[in-house]
Amino acid sequence: MKSPQRSSDDMEAGGDVPKSRNHSRRRGRGIFVAVDASIRFKSAMGCEKEIELGSHDQPTATDVALSQSEEQPVQVEIELPASYQDEFGIRLEELVSISRDGGLSVLKRFDGVSGLSPLLHTDLDKGICGSHEDIRRRRNTFGSNEYPLKKERNFWMFLWEASRSFTLIVLVLAALASLLLQIKTKTISHGWYDEAGIIVAVILVIFVTAISNYNQSLQFEKTHNLDTIAAELSPLLISLITEGIALNTNGSVYHPEGQSEPEVFGSATERAILNFGVKLGMNFDEIKSKSTIFSVSPFNSRRKRRGVAVQLHDSQVRVHWKGAAKTILASCQWYMDKDNIAAMDQERIFHFEKIIDEMSKEGLRCAALAYRTFTDEAFPDIPESNLVLLAIIGIKDSCRPGISRAIQQCRNAGVKVCMVTGDDLLTAKAIAMQCGILRGTLDEPANTAILASEFASMSEADREEIAENIVVMGRSSPDENLLLLEALRKKGHVVSATGKGIRDAPSLRQANISLAMGIGGTAIVKECSDIIILEDNFTSIVKVSEISRINVVDIIFENDCN
Incomplete structure (x- = not known):
């Protein structure tokens, strides 16, 4: 050239x-x-x-x-x-x-x-x-400024690394040499005990070390997953998600001096979503200071969503919605695809619904975030349609330790546990299976799982007939809770109801025995209840049942004596 x-x-x-x-x-x-x-x-x-x-x-x-x-x-x-x-x-x-x-x-x-x-x-x-x-x-x-991802390591790689320890190799070689000498000088049946014990101990050390390192790598992988996802998301999408989380919430985030981890306050769902925002790099106080909330659409059990209208510093108005995933999805005509807004066609709707169903089957409660931007002059009341879908979030409700055993004890004592929740039916069934409320297959008559809307649409006679077999009821409102309770009482059952929110107050008033949560329960619920569970633990209900039955036996004994 x-x-x-x-x-x-x-x-x-x-x-x-x-x-x-x-x-x-x-x-x-x-x-x-x-x-x-x-x-x-x-x-x-x-x-x-x-x-x-x-x-x-x-x-x-x-x-x-x-x-x-x-x-x-x-x-x-x-x-x-x-x-x-x-x-x-x-x-x-x-x-x-x-x-x-x-x-x-x-x-x-x-x-x-x-x-x-x-x-x-x-x-x-x-x-x-x-x-x-x-x-x-x-x-x-x-060139592209991207860092190559490390290849995932399986258990056998950790086992190989643990077996390469120089000390362990020397021990194995010394044990083998001693074993050969013992076999040569003594009989085979008496010359291998000590050396074989050393070899077995070395193998155990290798496996214990490999298992420990492998478990630690899994924990690091779980904490790194969210960082990896955040790195793959565009800055615009992350800013919209964190803005929607910080502004559309009843909770708060507090950063104590001298501590790296912030403290998150609010309900269990609010805390989970706020923690997700913190993991994405959300600065709660900064986002709050950059905008002004001038309209709020509060959450209720029927609409299952909450919205806010926010005045930004650039004379724009942005509306943020948060709520049940399928409810928000039905109001979205667009979705965020990296930095671009794409139209929501029927194929994409089926795709998102499939994702929600798969997450629900794993016991995750699905929430969704959406937004819409207006100019200051064209802003109407808080719109509930033509939204842009930002994210679908899965929230894990872990069963408390001992709850499966407590439910089994209730069953052995002749007490049937029924789960009535506002969550999606798939999520409710998955959680009920994990806690032991549902057993066997869902096809069994005694394992009826039903939507509250289907139960409410039945006639009174049909409701009384099926009420005894209902174990899980999803998407239930306070009125539908009350219908189930009344149907059970008409069949001659003694019904106990638990609750902590205002929506549970009607059911607690109509129940034979009402139990309120002492920590998470509101003042109205505590006034309506007969018993307050101080530590908000279902296992305490077993103790309540035991004490009540002991009292009944004591009263019967006293009457007999008199």
């Missing part, structure tokens, strides 16, 4: 290159080293396009200074893509040299950071432009 002739300006800047044979060879080696280094660097950074020399219609002459240990820097000419010179005033190799040892001298050549900024077309306060075309040009020129 013949290098193009340089202009007089290039000759003055770089100096004339001697045309002797040694200098020609030196220049050829310099070209090869520069081109090879640039290609290797771009391939290591995952760039899809390689530098092709001599393949452009308008080659650009570029001076490259190669520093060698025994020679002075030599000015040579190589052909690089036009984008290197036309769009940016600095080459990839020079950027790399700045980040290496001695890079301060290279940075001074460009008059520091202030001189480097216009060459890269960046602003020291606002950064890069950030458009798709600008990011594409930068990736094509400088």
Whole structure:
């Protein structure tokens, strides 16, 4: 490849290159080293396009200074893509040299950071432009700034690492040598006990070490999963999600001095969603200070959603909705696809519904976040349609320790436990299976799981007939709770109801025995209840039942004696 002739300006800047044979060879080696280094660097950074020399219609002459240990820097000419010179005033190799040892001298050549900024077309306060075309040009020129993910390690890799311990290897070799000597000097039946014990102990140490390291890696993987997901999400999507979480909540986040982990306050659901926002990098106080909430649509058991209208500093109004996943999904006409808003077609709706159903079958309570932006002049009342879906969140309700045993004790004592909840029916059935409320298959007559709306649509006679077999009722409202309770009482059952919120008050008043939660229960619920469970634990109901039956036996005994 013949290098193009340089202009007089290039000759003055770089100096004339001697045309002797040694200098020609030196220049050829310099070209090869520069081109090879640039290609290797771009391939290591995952760039899809390689530098092709001599393949452009308008080659650009570029001076490259190669520093060698025994020679002075030599000015040579190589052909690089036009984008290197036309769009940016600095080459990839020079950027790399700045980040290496001695890079301060290279940075001074460009008059520091202030001189480097216009060459890269960046602003020291606002950064890069950030458009798709600008990011594409930068990736094509400088490569993609992505860190390669590490390959997952399975249990056998940890086992192999544990077995490579030098001490354990020496112990095994010494035990084998001693074993061979014992077998040679004594009989086989008496010469292997001690040595075999050492070998077995070494194997146990290897397995215990491998299992411990493997379990720790699984824990680190769980804590790293959310960071990995957050890294894959676009900054715009993360900012919208965290804004919706911070503004549309009744909870709060407090950062104590001297502690790295924040304290989250609110209901169990609010705390779970706020913790999710904190994991995404949400700054609760900062988001609150940048906007003003001027309208709120409160949550209720029938609508199963909560909305807020927020006045932003740029004269825009943004509406955020949060609620049951399928309820929010039905109000969305769009969804966020990375940085773009895409239309919600029927295929995409089925896709999201399938995701919600799969999460519900795993016992996750599904919530969704959505938003919509208006100008200040065109803002009506808080809209509930044409929303943009942001995220679907799965919340895990873990069964408390001992609850399965407590439910089994109730069953042995002739007390049937029925789960009536406002959650989706799939989620309710999964949680009931985990806690032991549901047993066997759902096809059994005594394991009836039903939607509250279906139960309410039945006739009174049908409700009384099926009420005894109901174990799980999903999507239940206070009125539907009351219908089930009345049907059971008409069949002659003694019904006990538990609750903690205002929506549970009607059922507690109609129950034969009402129990309120002492910690999470409201004042109204505690006034309506007969018994208050101080530690909010279902296992206490077993103790209540035992004490009540002992009292009944004592009363009967006293009457007999009298």
